[in-house]
Amino acid sequence: MSTQTPTDLVNAIVGGGGVGVSNVTFAGDVVCAGTFTGGTGIVGFESGLMLSTGNVNDAFGPNISGSTTGFCGGAGDPDLDLLVPGFTTQDASVLEFDFECSSIQFITFNYVFASEEYNEYVNSAYNDVFGFFVNGVNAALLPDGITAVTIDTVNNGLNPGFYIDNDCATPAVCGVDIEYDGLTVVLTVSAAVNPGINHIKLAVGDAGDTAYDSAVFIQSNSFVCAVSNDITIGCDPALNHIDGMSVDLSGSSFGSGIGSDLHLSASNGPTSFSSMGFFVASMDGSQNITVPNSGILCLGAPWGRYNTLIAGNQSYPQLNSLGTFNQVTGEFENMSGTATSAGGLGFDIPTEAPFAPPGMLINSGETWFFQLWYRDMTVGGGMSSNFSNMVEVTFP
Numbered sequence: 001m002s003t004q005t006p007t008d009l010v011n012a013i014v015g016g017g018g019v020g021v022s023n024v025t026f027a028g029d030v031v032c033a034g035t036f037t038g039g040t041g042i043v044g045f046e047s048g049l050m051l052s053t054g055n056v057n058d059a060f061g062p063n064i065s066g067s068t069t070g071f072c073g074g075a076g077d078p079d080l081d082l083l084v085p086g087f088t089t090q091d092a093s094v095l096e097f098d099f100e101c102s103s104i105q106f107i108t109f110n111y112v113f114a115s116e117e118y119n120e121y122v123n124s125a126y127n128d129v130f131g132f133f134v135n136g137v138n139a140a141l142l143p144d145g146i147t148a149v150t151i152d153t154v155n156n157g158l159n160p161g162f163y164i165d166n167d168c169a170t171p172a173v174c175g176v177d178i179e180y181d182g183l184t185v186v187l188t189v190s191a192a193v194n195p196g197i198n199h200i201k202l203a204v205g206d207a208g209d210t211a212y213d214s215a216v217f218i219q220s221n222s223f224v225c226a227v228s229n230d231i232t233i234g235c236d237p238a239l240n241h242i243d244g245m246s247v248d249l250s251g252s253s254f255g256s257g258i259g260s261d262l263h264l265s266a267s268n269g270p271t272s273f274s275s276m277g278f279f280v281a282s283m284d285g286s287q288n289i290t291v292p293n294s295g296i297l298c299l300g301a302p303w304g305r306y307n308t309l310i311a312g313n314q315s316y317p318q319l320n321s322l323g324t325f326n327q328v329t330g331e332f333e334n335m336s337g338t339a340t341s342a343g344g345l346g347f348d349i350p351t352e353a354p355f356a357p358p359g360m361l362i363n364s365g366e367t368w369f370f371q372l373w374y375r376d377m378t379v380g381g382g383m384s385s386n387f388s389n390m391v392e393v394t395f396p
């Protein structure tokens with residue numbers, strides 16, 4: 001845990017390119033905000049940003065108190081006050097900034113809320129509160145899109161599936177290596193944003209008094225512009241490869257501008273030999289035929305491969321998705337440098353579709369289907385091939 005400048009705090013959570021950030025401000029005490037590492041197995045992600053109503057260094061486990069309390073200068077926040085009618089918040093930690101997404105209409109990020117107010121102050125006046133205000137509207141909601149995440153709405157009695165009890169007293173369960181007596185599972189914010197400049201306020205505050213800390217943890221690099229929610233998986237699961245697993249293809253936004261802002265990644269690949277592969281695309285995802293020793297081809301014709309050899313033109317390097325599966329992790333690693341993710345995992349789909357002759361574009365509003373083709377082996381040691389499952393994307 002370490003305290004940082006406001007810009008450091010924002011940089012800790014903004015991932016990839018594409019999220020233009022400006023006008024960063026922080027209100028609160030410097031000891032009540034910071035960055036952290038080592039969160040795996042505790043909050044559910046390794047590193048990120050933390051905002052607290054007490055000293056961030058009091059977050060470390062084990063849980064030795066039911067009432068850990070720190071102070072952040074006293075001042076509350078008017079937007080938080082509106083979430084707890086009748087109360088004035090205090091000790092608020094408030095990080096605000098403007099951001100801009102290039103042509104994409106959603107923002108997402110992952111977080112956990114934790115509090116010492118659990119469990120004794122559930123359904124009481126002493127309810128600490130947090131909010132992620134996107135253009136003034138709180139986006140910290142349960143997956144139903146309606147219920148605000150609060151101590152009173154996520155606890156042992158209400159929405160317990162989103163709650164991890166860590167209270168050593170009521171009842172005595174405190175297996176998580178963190179001071180907070182209760183915390184949420186990892187939750188995701190998904191909020192529509194406007195073209196151009198948007199504003200977000202990330203805020204947590206004490207309510208009722210300044211005692212008993214509460215905090216929010218936001219996952220590093222998880223704050224990204226999203227390709228809407230319109231990514232679905234099909235033709236799943238794929239046929240198992242020689243090592244007994246099926247390759248999982250998934251899609252996400254990578255938030256910068258090679259083209260369509262879609263990032264494909266593939267995992268669970270063969271590790272017993274060096275397997276290469278590349279991505280293929282089609283506007284028809286209805287085929288679903290099993291090819292002996294070659295997996296399930298889900299894409300209908302015509303389909304094209306993101307491979308400079310088939311494009312037949314070295315001036316189109318962005319179409320080269322050739323890669324290999326890491327023989328330790330089974331993750332697909334891009335060999336041609338056209339993946340923006342850490343470690344070059346996966347592939348950033350360009351605007352141009354991989355058909356020969358080149359020049360066909362993926363256009364806004366179109367639905368496309370993607371699979372990974374890769375080298376597989378037969379049980380007898382002969383060479384074969386296989387496919388991942390399929391990702392279907394309607395481009396915004």
Ligand SMILES: [Ca+2]
Nearest residue numbers: 065066179181
């Ligand atoms: Ca505690």
Ligand SMILES: [Ca+2]
Nearest residue numbers: 066116118181
């Ligand atoms: Ca407590």
Ligand SMILES: [Ca+2]
Nearest residue numbers: 053070091210
């Ligand atoms: Ca406090």
Ligand SMILES: [Ca+2]
Nearest residue numbers: 128206211212
């Ligand atoms: Ca409190």
